[in-house]
Amino acid sequence: MQTTEEYKITDALASFVEKWREKPGNLIMILHKAQSEYGFIPRKIAIELGRILDVPLAKIYGVITFYNFFKLEKPGKHNIQVCTGTACYLKGGIDIIEELEILLGTGVNTVTDDGLFSIESVRCIGCCGLAPVLLIDGEIFGKLSKDDLPKIIADIRDR
Amino acid sequence: MATITLTDLKKLREDNKESENIHIIIGMGTCGIAAGANKTFDAFLDEIKVNNLKNITVKPTGCMGLCYVEPTITVKTSGQPDIIYGNVNCETACKIINEHIVEGKLVEGHIFENPAADIVNTENYDSDYKQFRIVLRNCGVIDPENIEEYIARDGYIGLEKALFELSSDDILNEVKKSGLRGRGGAGFPTGFKWEFTKQIESDQKYIICNADEGDPGAYMDRATLEGDPHSVIEAMMIAGKCVGADKGVIYIRAEYPLAIERLEIAMAQSKRLGLLGKNILGTDFSFDLEIRLGAGAFVCGEETALLASVEGNRGMPIPKPPFPAVKGLFGKPTVINNVETFANIPVIITKGGSWFAKIGTEKSKGTKVFALTGKIKNSGLVEVPMGTTLHEIVFGIGGGIPNGKAFKAVQTGGPSGGVLTEAFLDTPIDFDSLVAVGSMMGSGGMIVMDEDDCMVDIAKFYLEFCVEESCGKCAPCRIGTKKIYELLDKISQGKGELSDLQKIKDMGAAMQKASLCGLGQTAPNPVLSVIKAFEEEVLEHINDKKCRAGKCKDLVTYTIDQENCIGCTVCARKCPVNCIEGAIKVAHKIDQSLCIKCGACFEVCKFDAVIVS
Ligand SMILES: Cc1cc2nc3c(=O)[nH]c(=O)nc-3n(C[C@H](O)[C@H](O)[C@H](O)COP(=O)(O)O)c2cc1C
Ligand code: SF4
Ligand code: SF4
Ligand code: SF4
Ligand code: FES
Ligand code: FES
Numbered sequence: 105m106q107t108t109e110e111y112k113i114t115d116a117l118a119s120f121v122e123k124w125r126e127k128p129g130n131l132i133m134i135l136h137k138a139q140s141e142y143g144f145i146p147r148k149i150a151i152e153l154g155r156i157l158d159v160p161l162a163k164i165y166g167v168i169t170f171y172n173f174f175k176l177e178k179p180g181k182h183n184i185q186v187c188t189g190t191a192c193y194l195k196g197g198i199d200i201i202e203e204l205e206i207l208l209g210t211g212v213n214t215v216t217d218d219g220l221f222s223i224e225s226v227r228c229i230g231c232c233g234l235a236p237v238l239l240i241d242g243e244i245f246g247k248l249s250k251d252d253l254p255k256i257i258a259d260i261r262d263r
Numbered sequence: 264m265a266t267i268t269l270t271d272l273k274k275l276r277e278d279n280k281e282s283e284n285i286h287i288i289i290g291m292g293t294c295g296i297a298a299g300a301n302k303t304f305d306a307f308l309d310e311i312k313v314n315n316l317k318n319i320t321v322k323p324t325g326c327m328g329l330c331y332v333e334p335t336i337t338v339k340t341s342g343q344p345d346i347i348y349g350n351v352n353c354e355t356a357c358k359i360i361n362e363h364i365v366e367g368k369l370v371e372g373h374i375f376e377n378p379a380a381d382i383v384n385t386e387n388y389d390s391d392y393k394q395f396r397i398v399l400r401n402c403g404v405i406d407p408e409n410i411e412e413y414i415a416r417d418g419y420i421g422l423e424k425a426l427f428e429l430s431s432d433d434i435l436n437e438v439k440k441s442g443l444r445g446r447g448g449a450g451f452p453t454g455f456k457w458e459f460t461k462q463i464e465s466d467q468k469y470i471i472c473n474a475d476e477g478d479p480g481a482y483m484d485r486a487t488l489e490g491d492p493h494s495v496i497e498a499m500m501i502a503g504k505c506v507g508a509d510k511g512v513i514y515i516r517a518e519y520p521l522a523i524e525r526l527e528i529a530m531a532q533s534k535r536l537g538l539l540g541k542n543i544l545g546t547d548f549s550f551d552l553e554i555r556l557g558a559g560a561f562v563c564g565e566e567t568a569l570l571a572s573v574e575g576n577r578g579m580p581i582p583k584p585p586f587p588a589v590k591g592l593f594g595k596p597t598v599i600n601n602v603e604t605f606a607n608i609p610v611i612i613t614k615g616g617s618w619f620a621k622i623g624t625e626k627s628k629g630t631k632v633f634a635l636t637g638k639i640k641n642s643g644l645v646e647v648p649m650g651t652t653l654h655e656i657v658f659g660i661g662g663g664i665p666n667g668k669a670f671k672a673v674q675t676g677g678p679s680g681g682v683l684t685e686a687f688l689d690t691p692i693d694f695d696s697l698v699a700v701g702s703m704m705g706s707g708g709m710i711v712m713d714e715d716d717c718m719v720d721i722a723k724f725y726l727e728f729c730v731e732e733s734c735g736k737c738a739p740c741r742i743g744t745k746k747i748y749e750l751l752d753k754i755s756q757g758k759g760e761l762s763d764l765q766k767i768k769d770m771g772a773a774m775q776k777a778s779l780c781g782l783g784q785t786a787p788n789p790v791l792s793v794i795k796a797f798e799e800e801v802l803e804h805i806n807d808k809k810c811r812a813g814k815c816k817d818l819v820t821y822t823i824d825q826e827n828c829i830g831c832t833v834c835a836r837k838c839p840v841n842c843i844e845g846a847i848k849v850a851h852k853i854d855q856s857l858c859i860k861c862g863a864c865f866e867v868c869k870f871d872a873v874i875v876s
Binding site: 135 | 476479486520561593642716734
């Protein structure tokens with residue numbers, strides 16, 4: 105999906121860039137800030153950052169594409185991150201993903217038509233004791249079974 | 264507040280020792296919160312208010328280690344043993360106030376054993392405890408967002424000694440004497456690592472804490488940072504004083520927001536007191552600390568890749584030597600240690616290297632923290648002296664396998680390690696013994712598997728992980744991981760041939776020898792250990808086209824027993840691809856050409872009519 109929205113450097117991002125400008129190796133920290141502002145890294149912002157920091161765009165994209173954490177596509181309003189780390193895998197993390205795909209009618213790394221949800225598979229969020237787990241909007245749901253999912257989705261929808 | 268002096272610090276320590284109040288301490292690590300600890304916290308506050316009780320402090324703490332019964336709380340009453348309660352929801356919280364606090368009666372059914380003796384403020388440790396907590400000494404005890412509580416529990420004594428009593432050679436000697444070996448996986452002696460950096464003349468040196476914790480299924484470092492961030496900060500300064508570094512970086516994975524937040528709070532607090540920053544405690548030692556975030560790349564846990572990442576680049580490893588100890592961050596000598604390694608340091612300096620060296624085995628000193636997960640009853644964080652057997656952890660502390668299933672294997676070392684069968688459960692845990700039996704210590708992930716887990720599937724899982732995480736710089740790893748994965752996939756589909764096993768072994772051996780970094784060198788370990796330890800099961804997949812655990816979808820078929828099926832239609836309605844035919848009260852049938860083998864019909868049938876074969 106190609107976005108037509110206009111993205112501008114937010115004040116928060118601009119001041120973050122100022123704070124980090126002189127520090128060597130600042131690029132990854134700045135990209136983290138950018139992603140926390142927009143939910144992903146819009147092309148326009150990548151270009152702007154390249155200009156402000158005097159870093160070639162190729163280098164910025166090189167870094168973004170190397171690291172799984174950075175996204176080039178806009179995720180759903182609620183990005184559902186399902187853990188498929190070892191502990192969650194053993195305890196049925198994949199079943200959780202498959203059930204979500206059925207419930208939401210969309211696959212991993214894609215967004216529902218209404219833009220509300222996207223599903224992502226992530227490797228371990230450190231709550232292995234509660235496996236299988238998923239993370240939505242910073243909230244962790246643990247000891248999941250497939251039957252818990254419709255309610256979780258419905259609650260988020262109502263927010 | 265102006266920076267404090269040594270006298271102020273000592274006073275602060277005395278002033279904050281135990282008060283007379285009753286303390287209700289609530290485990291509020293990431294997973295505690297996920298299990299509802301916030302609500303439990305509020306329930307305690309409300310109930311205390313309703314009952315108009317005085318002199319009760321309710322406070323948060325980090326992981327107590329009993330992750331399987333979260334939310335967990337401890338009730339501390341001076342002069343009485345601590346009581347740990349698990350599964351404390353709001354209702355139980357009210358009960359604890361009304362029965363335990365008000366009436367002095369314990370609340371049955373929620374009480375859990377204290378896992379370990381407190382090594383702080385105690386002279387004799389009761390040997391009855393199964394665990395021994397050095398790294399986790401403050402986790403589940405202090406409020407990690409309150410520096411005074413850390414200080415009151417001997418916090419920053421190590422730094423005090425390092426600044427006022429010990430020379431940098433003395434510090435090094437204590438660390439060497441302790442026998443501490445790196446907890447990040449490789450087990451390199453920490454003292455020697457520091458010595459390399461110490462010996463080199465340089466205008467700038469760095470101390471880096473590796474908090475990338477990439478092994479999926481491990482969370483020891485997260486729990487340590489969330490529960491006791493100051494111990495790592497203090498240790499990094501001690502290392503700085505020892506080797507002559509005045510800058511530190513904590514490289515932490517972005518997936519750990521709470522650990523990052525608590526580190527930031529801790530750093531701000533130590534700065535405010537003048538325990539971090541310029542001229543610490545009025546001495547000429549200064550230390551500057553900064554957090555850098557990882558971004559979801561397992562390879563960045565490898566030290567040269569980590570350095571590239573901190574420098575703002577793609578995290579690709581480079582050949583060693585030169586080692587980071589000599590040529591590290593921005594080309595300067597750099598000590599890189601793991602979170603858990605650092606968390607031992609303040610205790611080693613405070614209690615002495617020889618105190619530490621008394622714990623553990625001859626070549627592996629101290630303790631090790633494990634994240635015990637998978638098919639295990641008491642899933643959680645455990646810290647045991649080196650030399651404890653796997654059996655003791657899995658069946659003693661871990662309580663064995665749930666749901667009456669049979670134990671199959673325990674995996675240590677994550678994507679770099681191996682599986683161990685029942686025959687090896689008596690292996691004492693230390694760096695060398697685990698390698699000798701075909702696995703490795705790793706960073707502390709310990710995953711238990713039961714009869715329902717297919718070992719070919721597990722091997723495939725780890726390989727897939729390595730395919731995704733290989734940085735692609737060198738061919739043996741980039742191509743090898745992919746090829747082995749494809750062969751395993753073939754085997755799991757029942758298309759495997761006997762010669763495939765030899766191919767896997769040959770490629771694995773080549774990868775171990777020729778890969779540039781540890782990721783590629785160790786990526787074949789899980790599959791090689793599976794082939795060795797579970798040869799029969801692997802051969803079954805190849806020769807008999809059979810998966811005994813029923814996990815390899817291509818090797819199972821779902822059919823409906825025409826006798827048993829009563830025609831309730833439940834399965835037909837549940838089947839996601841509508842491939843089950845039949846009318847009410849008529850035996851149903853599965854169209855095998857459409858079935859995706861999701862197993863839904865098997866799960867929902869109440870009449871045992873769906874057969875898996
Ligand atoms: C692929 C790979 C991933 C690694 N991941 C980590 C990690 O997440 N955390 C860690 O402390 N060490 C990790 N290591 C080990 C580090 O390279 C390094 O040995 C360690 O941080 C040194 O600290 P220590 O001596 O205190 O163990 C990894 C190594 C490799 C090859
Ligand atoms: S072994 Fe793998 S991860 Fe390591 S440098 Fe080579 S390709 Fe990259
Ligand atoms: S659920 Fe079982 S009994 Fe009911 S129609 Fe399906 S196979 Fe038959
Ligand atoms: S296994 Fe799944 S796809 Fe196959 S018949 Fe049963 S429910 Fe339908
Ligand atoms: S494996 Fe899922 S949270 Fe760790
Ligand atoms: S109690 Fe939460 S991480 Fe263990």
